[in-house]
Amino acid sequence: MTITAGADDGTWEYTFDPASSLLPVFRFYNGDTGAHFYTASIEERDHVLATWAQFAYEGAVFYVARTGTPGTIRSIASTTCRRRALLYRVDRRA
Secondary structure, eight states: OEEEEEETTEEEEEEOOHHHHEEEEEEEEETTTTEEEEEOOHHHHHHHHHHOTTEEEEEEEEEEEOTTOTTOOOEEEEEETTTTEEEEEEOOOO
């Protein structure tokens, strides 16, 4: 897959293999609370499917770069139940 983008200082292209560069992110919906749960872990997805009946599986909803993909910055998502918000932060660790 090749992505082409334009900017004030020119045009650039980035070519990569999605199968080796991207991971699916799976989404679940909790009918009891109205909250969504996301994971890119197949093991965690399978655990939720087997353990938590209140979560309806919605499948892969977007893709993220695998850890260590050149040109990417790791981010971490967390939730706050009181405000029903999903917060993202950049992980500055190497």
